[in-house]
Amino acid sequence: MKLHFEDNLDYQHAAVESVAALFKGQEINRTEFTVTYRSGDAAQGSFGVTESELGIGNKLELLDDEILENMREIQLKNGLRPSESLTSGDFTVEMETGTGKTYVYLRTIFELNKRYGFTKFVIVVPSVAIKEGTYKTLQITREHFENLYPMAKGYEYFQYDSGKPGTVRNFATSPNIQIMVVTVGAINKKDVNNLYKESEKTGGEKPIDLVRATNPIIIVDEPQSVDGGMTGRGKEALEAMNPLCTLRYSATHVDKHHMVYRLDAVDAYERELVKQIEVASLEVEGGHNKPYVKLISTENRRGAITARIEADALSGGKVRRQIFTVEDGDDLEQETGRELYANFRVGTITVGKDNQTMELSMPGGEETLRPGDEVGGVNADDLKRLMIRRTIKEHLDKEMRFAAQKREVKVLSLFFIDSVDFYRQYDADGNIVKGKYALMFEEEYRKLAKHPDYQTLFEKVDLDIDADEVHNGYFSIDKKGGWTETADNNQTNRDNAERAYNLIMKDKEKLLSFDSKLKFIFSHSALKEGWDNPNVFQICALRDIGTERERRQTLGRGLRLCVNQEGQRLRGFDVNTLTVIATESYEQFADNLQKEIEADTGIRFGVVEKHQFANLAVTAEDGTTSPLGVDRSEEVWTYLKDNGFVDAKGKVQDTLRTALKDNTLTLPEDFSEQEDGIKDILRKLAGKLDIKNADERITIRTREAILESEGFKALWDRIKHKTTYRVEFDNAKLIEDCARAITDGPSITKTRAQFRVADIAIGKSGVQASETSASGFTSISESDIELPDLLTDLQDKTQLTRKSLVKILTDSRRLPDFKKNPQEFIDLASEAINRTKRLALVDGIKYQRVGDDHYYAQELFKQEELTGYLKNTLQTQKSVYEHVVYDSAGVERRFAEELEANEAVKVYAKLPGWFKVPTPLGTYNPDWAVLIEEEGQEKLYFVVETKGSGWWDDLRHKEGAKIACGKEHFAVLAQGENPAKYIHATSVGDMMKHS
Numbered sequence: 001m002k003l004h005f006e007d008n009l010d011y012q013h014a015a016v017e018s019v020a021a022l023f024k025g026q027e028i029n030r031t032e033f034t035v036t037y038r039s040g041d042a043a044q045g046s047f048g049v050t051e052s053e054l055g056i057g058n059k060l061e062l063l064d065d066e067i068l069e070n071m072r073e074i075q076l077k078n079g080l081r082p083s084e085s086l087t088s089g090d091f092t093v094e095m096e097t098g099t100g101k102t103y104v105y106l107r108t109i110f111e112l113n114k115r116y117g118f119t120k121f122v123i124v125v126p127s128v129a130i131k132e133g134t135y136k137t138l139q140i141t142r143e144h145f146e147n148l149y150p151m152a153k154g155y156e157y158f159q160y161d162s163g164k165p166g167t168v169r170n171f172a173t174s175p176n177i178q179i180m181v182v183t184v185g186a187i188n189k190k191d192v193n194n195l196y197k198e199s200e201k202t203g204g205e206k207p208i209d210l211v212r213a214t215n216p217i218i219i220v221d222e223p224q225s226v227d228g229g230m231t232g233r234g235k236e237a238l239e240a241m242n243p244l245c246t247l248r249y250s251a252t253h254v255d256k257h258h259m260v261y262r263l264d265a266v267d268a269y270e271r272e273l274v275k276q277i278e279v280a281s282l283e284v285e286g287g288h289n290k291p292y293v294k295l296i297s298t299e300n301r302r303g304a305i306t307a308r309i310e311a312d313a314l315s316g317g318k319v320r321r322q323i324f325t326v327e328d329g330d331d332l333e334q335e336t337g338r339e340l341y342a343n344f345r346v347g348t349i350t351v352g353k354d355n356q357t358m359e360l361s362m363p364g365g366e367e368t369l370r371p372g373d374e375v376g377g378v379n380a381d382d383l384k385r386l387m388i389r390r391t392i393k394e395h396l397d398k399e400m401r402f403a404a405q406k407r408e409v410k411v412l413s414l415f416f417i418d419s420v421d422f423y424r425q426y427d428a429d430g431n432i433v434k435g436k437y438a439l440m441f442e443e444e445y446r447k448l449a450k451h452p453d454y455q456t457l458f459e460k461v462d463l464d465i466d467a468d469e470v471h472n473g474y475f476s477i478d479k480k481g482g483w484t485e486t487a488d489n490n491q492t493n494r495d496n497a498e499r500a501y502n503l504i505m506k507d508k509e510k511l512l513s514f515d516s517k518l519k520f521i522f523s524h525s526a527l528k529e530g531w532d533n534p535n536v537f538q539i540c541a542l543r544d545i546g547t548e549r550e551r552r553q554t555l556g557r558g559l560r561l562c563v564n565q566e567g568q569r570l571r572g573f574d575v576n577t578l579t580v581i582a583t584e585s586y587e588q589f590a591d592n593l594q595k596e597i598e599a600d601t602g603i604r605f606g607v608v609e610k611h612q613f614a615n616l617a618v619t620a621e622d623g624t625t626s627p628l629g630v631d632r633s634e635e636v637w638t639y640l641k642d643n644g645f646v647d648a649k650g651k652v653q654d655t656l657r658t659a660l661k662d663n664t665l666t667l668p669e670d671f672s673e674q675e676d677g678i679k680d681i682l683r684k685l686a687g688k689l690d691i692k693n694a695d696e697r698i699t700i701r702t703r704e705a706i707l708e709s710e711g712f713k714a715l716w717d718r719i720k721h722k723t724t725y726r727v728e729f730d731n732a733k734l735i736e737d738c739a740r741a742i743t744d745g746p747s748i749t750k751t752r753a754q755f756r757v758a759d760i761a762i763g764k765s766g767v768q769a770s771e772t773s774a775s776g777f778t779s780i781s782e783s784d785i786e787l788p789d790l791l792t793d794l795q796d797k798t799q800l801t802r803k804s805l806v807k808i809l810t811d812s813r814r815l816p817d818f819k820k821n822p823q824e825f826i827d828l829a830s831e832a833i834n835r836t837k838r839l840a841l842v843d844g845i846k847y848q849r850v851g852d853d854h855y856y857a858q859e860l861f862k863q864e865e866l867t868g869y870l871k872n873t874l875q876t877q878k879s880v881y882e883h884v885v886y887d888s889a890g891v892e893r894r895f896a897e898e899l900e901a902n903e904a905v906k907v908y909a910k911l912p913g914w915f916k917v918p919t920p921l922g923t924y925n926p927d928w929a930v931l932i933e934e935e936g937q938e939k940l941y942f943v944v945e946t947k948g949s950g951w952w953d954d955l956r957h958k959e960g961a962k963i964a965c966g967k968e969h970f971a972v973l974a975q976g977e978n979p980a981k982y983i984h985a986t987s988v989g990d991m992m993k994h995s
Contacts, residue, residue, distance in 0.1 A: 003509060003567040005103060005144045011263055011273065015093055015104045018078060018261035019247060020111045022091065024070050025824040026062050028117040028788055057214040058118045058244045074260050076627050079615040083258050089245040090257040096268035097251045098275070098559030102137045105219050105249050110149040112217065113177055115823075120171070120214040122241060123181045124234075126225035131183050134221065135159055138179065140509075152177055162186055162194040165207045172210040180216075184226045188237040212242040219247045224254040266684065272571065274559040275537075275578040278692035278869070280394065282387055282583050288312040288319040291341050291362070292377030293332065295369040296323065298349050298356040307349045307358045310374075314338050372418070372543070381436065384542050387581050388437070389444040391415065391540040394579045394694070395519070396454050398537050403456070405865065407575060408565040410512050412535045414557055415522045418543035423473050423522045437522065437542065442467040471520035511535075512563060534560040534569075540581040555580065572913050574867065579694055608650045608685055610637045616674040624744070628674060636678060639668055652686045660686060663894070663987070696870040700881050702861050707880050711907045711939075713858070715931045718941050718980040720855040723847045723969050727920060734840050735804055739811035741832035748817040748824050787822055797830035798837070808833065841920055842964045847972040856915055864914050876900055880909040891946050891986055892927070898988035899930065904995075905988070906939075907931040919965035926966055929980070932995055940995050941980035943970055 062070075064086045071091075072082040095101040105123075112118045125131045138157045146153050155177035158167050171178045187195055195207045218238055220226050227235045238246060248257060251265070268274045294310040306325050313322045314337035324335055332344035347359025347366065360367045360375065367375055374380065395413045402409045417423055417437055425433040434442075445467045449458045458466075510516050512535055536558035558578045561569050570576065613633040617625045640646045645656035645665075659665035660683055667675050706712055790809075791802050798805070809815055809829070818825040861880055868885035874896050876884050886892035892910075899905045908930040916923040928944040945963055963984075970982035985991040 003140055003512075003563065004569070005141055006569060007144070007148055009100070011271070012100055012104050012107070014078070015095060015261045015263065016108045016111050018074050019091065019093065019108050020115055021074050021827075022067060022070050022245075022260065023060070023062060023112070023116055024827050025066055025821060026060065026116050027821075027823045028115070058120050058217060059215065060244050071258060071260060076614055076629070078261055079612070080259050080262060081609070081611045081614075082630065086258070088257060089243065090248060091245060092248045092253055092257045092259045094253055094259065094262040094264060095249065095251060096263055096265050096274060096559070097555075098561070099263055099268055099273050101249050101251070102134055102221070103141070105221070105247065106137065106141060106145070107148075108247070109177065109179065109217075109219075110145055110152050110155075113152060114149055118217055118244070119175070119177050120216040121177070121179045121219060122211065122216045122243075123179060123219045123221060124187070124226055124238060125181065125183055125221045126234075127185075128183060130221055131159060131181055134181050138181070155179065157181065160186060160195075165194050165199045168195075168207040168210050169205075172214055178214075180211075184234040184237060188233045208240060212240070215244040216241060217245055217247065218243040219249065222250050222252075223248040224250060224252055227255065268559075270684070272573055272576070273561070275561065275576040276573045276692060277555065277559075277578050277580060278694040278697065280390055280579055280581045280694035282383060282390070282581070288321075290376040291332075291338075291344055292321075292374065293344070293360060293369070294374035294377075295356075295358050295371055297371050298351045298358060300351045305349050305351055307346065309346075309358070311336050311341070312338065312377075381440075383583065384437070385440045385444065387540055387542060387583070388415070388440050389448070391538050391581050392441070392445055392448050392520075394538050394581070396448060396457065399457055400454065401865065402575075405575075407570070408514075409562055409570065409575070410514055410516075410535050410565070411519065411537050412511065412533055413520050413538035413540065414536050415520065415540045415542055417522055417524060420473075420524050422542075438471070441471055441520065445470065466517065469517045471522065472518055473522040509567075512565075512567075514565060533557075535562045536560075537562070537577070538579045538581065541583070574865075574913055577692075606652045606685065608637060608640065608646050608652060608682065610634045610650070612637070612681055612685070613674065613678055616677045619673060632671075636667070636671060636674075652682075656682065657686050661894075692869045693871070697867060698870065698873070698883070700866040700868050700873070700883050700885060702880055703876075703882050706878065706907055707858070707861055709907060711931050711933075712880060712909070714939070715907060715909075715929055715941050715980070716858050719929055719943055719970070719973060720858070721852075721973055722850045722854040722856070723918070723972055724850055725845055725847045725918060725920070725965070725969075727841055728844045728846055729840060730844070731804070734836065735807050736811070737840070738808045738833045738836045741836045742808065742812035742814055742829050745814075745828045745832050748814075748821050748828065787819070788826070790818060790822070790826065793826050794830055794833070797826075798833045800833065838961065842961045845920070845965055845968055847969045849972055860914060861909075861912070864912065866912060874900075878905060878908055880907075884910050886910075895928070895944075895946050895986075895988065899928075902988050902992075904932045904934045904992070905930060906933050911943075917966045917969045919962050921962050921965070924962040924966045924969075926970075926982075930991065932992075934995070938978060941978065942991060942994070943980055943982045944991055945982075945984045946986055 068083070068086040071086070075082045093101075093104070095104065109121050123134055125134060135157075145155075156170075156174060157179035158171075158181070160167065160180050160182035168180075171180055195211075198204055198206050218241060220238065226238075263273075269276065292310075292312050296308040296310060298305070298307045304327070306327055309324050309326055310321060311324060311332060312319050313324075313335070315322065319338070326332075326335065326346045328346055328349055330346045332341040332346070333339065335341075343361075343363050345361045347361050348357075349359075350357045356371050358369050360369055362375070367373075369375070391413055395411055398411045402411065415437070421435055423435045423437045425435055427433050448454060449467070511518060511533060539555065539558050555578070561571060561576050563569055611630050611633050613636050614628055614630045616628045616633075618628050619625050637646070637650065640656070641648065641650075645653055645659065647653060656665070660679065665679060665682075667678060671678065791805055794800070794805050795802060800808075812829075814825070817828075866881065866885065868883060873883040873885050874893060876882065876896065878900060879896075884892075884896040886896065896910070899908050908928060911926055911929055913925055916925055918924075926943050927946045928942075930942045930944055932940040932942065945966070947959070947963070967982050970980065974980065974982075981994060983991060983994050985994075
């Protein structure tokens with residue numbers, strides 16, 4: 001299998017552009033520098049040779065103020081609070097796990113080279129796992145990137161090896177793009193690291209000095225693990241490389257620095273860029289018949305050493321599992337109020353890193369518990385067996401579903417276990433012995449494989465062999481080939497890990513193929529971060545998930561959208577659902593995950609920030625648009641606070657939730673243009689993260705009486721036909737509009753300089769600088785600028801012919817600006833032309849019905865399985881389906897309820913995902929088809945779009961442009977007597993106005 005990479009995903013483009021635009025106004029620089037090898041002392045046996053090599057380094061010519069201006073513009077565009085000053089050269093990109101973070105930062109490398117000529121890049125990662133994953137991605141994307149960026153052909157990449165410092169010499173001297181991938185553990189120990197030592201292989205230079213001379217752009221993958229915590233040794237190692245700037249990519253940043261782009265967990269789920277999550281919770285009821293004690297943690301607070309334990313206590317006349325804080329000597333019979341715990345006493349408690357224990361004295365002896373250990377209660381292995389069985393069942397159910405839908409998708413399941421020995425051991429002769437989890441798995445797999453429901457999957461399988469071949473483990477491998485626990489804390493463990501990761505990474509595509517029988521993967525912690533596979537559909541935690549961040553990283557192994565046997569990415573929650581099999585309740589899981597996302601990302605669920613509405617569009621009288629801005633956004637926030645919709649900290653109040661639900665929220669008239677966008681943002685912030693309960697998953701059945709009714713057949717006949725389209729341009733008008741857009745664009749200035757004056761104060765707290773004044777800007781005359789090939793550059797960015805570009809540039813009368821600041825002019829012209837092209841694309845689209853034989857058959861409602869969850873479905877009587885599946889409790893649910901209640905509505909359907917309209921921007925799926933019949937009036941047929949109207953007429957927005965294309969599609973189908981009308985409405989009342 002060969003994985004395919006998509007180059008047209010808008011959110012990835014936005015992430016790349018957000019970094020590239022930081023340097024807007026920077027001209028292409030290819031700066032030569034000399035790497036000199038020093039003469040040694042012959043008496044000391046040195047070479048005594050002086051050599052010089054020509055090399056290419058990165059050079060930044062922009063002033064801090066120019067970068068700050070660029071950054072603030074980017075932040076405002078992306079809905080982020082603009083930074084007040086440029087405090088460092090660190091810039092943060094936040095992308096939810098599974099959305100293509102590695103692809104984005106690799107593509108950013110080539111975009112920065114294309115625009116500005118930067119050639120030296122260092123990718124720093126926290127672990128061997130991520131290093132291997134990044135290197136693998138570099139290997140499998142080479143053809144893709146060389147096709148996208150022909151000028152970059154011949155680029156080189158390598159993994160830094162402290163035993164081969166000579167590779168750094170080539171990094172410094174090569175004129176090609178150079179990408180060095182290195183773990184922070186290989187660079188952050190100066191006393192023992194060859195990076196900081198002179199070497200014959202580098203001609204006597206320290207490798208770090210060669211790297212410093214290039215001013216590399218450093219890309220940090222998972223910076224929260226690279227920086228080095230409080231001691232900051234990782235961050236020191238980054239600064240030692242003298243970077244031009246540092247770009248930091250993660251889903252779980254600790255230090256935000258200058259945030260330029262954010263695609264957070266909520267955005268990713270809402271836009272279906274990752275799998276949706278459902279939880280299959282194993283909850284034990286009535287298991288209080290034995291004295292149960294579980295150690296959670298120990299701590300030393302102000303000299304008091306305590307332990308947090310879980311035990312079954314009598315409360316309100318019922319036995320419930322509760323958390324207690326206990327000390328040495330505590331009697332658990334008294335703590336729990338149950339005679340069952342007679343003679344159970346807490347013994348010595350220890351605290352400290354990796355040394356948390358609690359002694360428990362009980363009838364029959366003593367036990368020393370570590371966090372996660374438990375005694376009594378239901379047999380833990382019985383619960384683990386149930387979880388393994390449920391995972392296999394979920395796996396087989398998905399295989400059956402995909403087979404019925406003819407989806408060529410390989411299903412994988414992942415088990416996280418608490419000890420390698422529980423899966424595999426070795427006897428005295430080194431022979432493999434299956435652990436208890438492996439035995440449980442094979443027994444349960446064979447039982448389910450014989451079940452009548454799955455016979456079609458196993459018709460040609462010898463289960464005695466196959467059960468052994470469908471599972472395997474990925475753990476660290478020692479020098480003798482044996483498996484061991486995984487850690488990255490010293491060189492031996494890193495070597496062990498690398499042997500395992502090499503195997504994992506090299507088999508990534510093989511695992512996705514039906515040619516491989518392996519479908520169930522067991523791991524300890526080797527897969528914590530750095531490895532994921534798009535076709536992991538089940539994750540079973542046979543160990544405590546532990547910390548909140550570990551929970552999110554565990555989930556991250558399965559969030560990526562799946563691929564088929566051609567390596568093509570499949571989209572939609574109908575195929576992309578990750579099932580987590582866990583021992584905590586569905587509600588607990590959702591709450592804990594939400595707390596973790598809040599802690600990791602800074603998202604505050606249910607809190608409205610003052611800058612939240614700053615990037616909403618404002619249309620001027622001349623038709624141009626600009627962002628609402630921070631000041632006016634604060635006016636909206638103040639209005640919400642003054643009217644009791646949020647409190648002084650921005651926390652959403654129930655009054656706002658009620659007003660949004662009842663559609664009674666009103667805003668000041670000054671914000672009427674932004675009202676729909678403001679409400680859309682508030683609906684997102686007022687809700688909670690949507691985690692599904694696997695036990696509430698249902699198959700949505702069709703309502704035969706409605707589906708076969710004459711009314712629905714008549715409705716379907718009016719909308720079922722397929723179309724094709726072509727785009728017609730008035731070339732002269734397009735050129736005229738492009739020229740006008742450039743003419744009306746912002747002014748372009750020469751490179752400028754500015755003096756800033758500050759007072760320096762030295763005190764006990766350190767040295768502080770306070771700016772007191774700043775001079776005006778002074779233009780710098782740059783007579784030695786080498787002008788780039790303007791037409792070739794614009795051709796590449798706009799795909800217009802040279803003849804058209806010459807006409808556009810001449811008519812714009814702004815060519816003198818090109819000499820002032822070439823790169824800034826190119827950026828302005830390309831953006832103006834591409835924006836005008838998008839508007840013309842929709843304006844010139846023409847649809848044509850394909851023919852009577854090309855349509856969506858009514859039978860597809862029965863053939864294409866539709867699933868939903870009880871919490872997101874509404875039972876119906878008039879719909880083609882017995883339930884309507886809605887994405888949110890806002891517009892869609894309310895619209896369905898109004899359809900059911902309105903007597904004039906006879907039949908309707910929420911149009912399923914397979915009903916698609918082709919557009920130049922991707923397929924478009926309209927919302928509803930409705931039949932209305934009022935007393936004594938003719939029947940009316942509608943296709944209704946109920947999506948938020950904030951971008952309904954904004955053709956610069958991709959979704960708005962798709963909707964405009966959908967309108968043209970249905971206009972072509974509106975032939976004959978009483979055709980279906982395509983309308984936009986947010987309520988049935990709105991819809992009825994069109995009747």
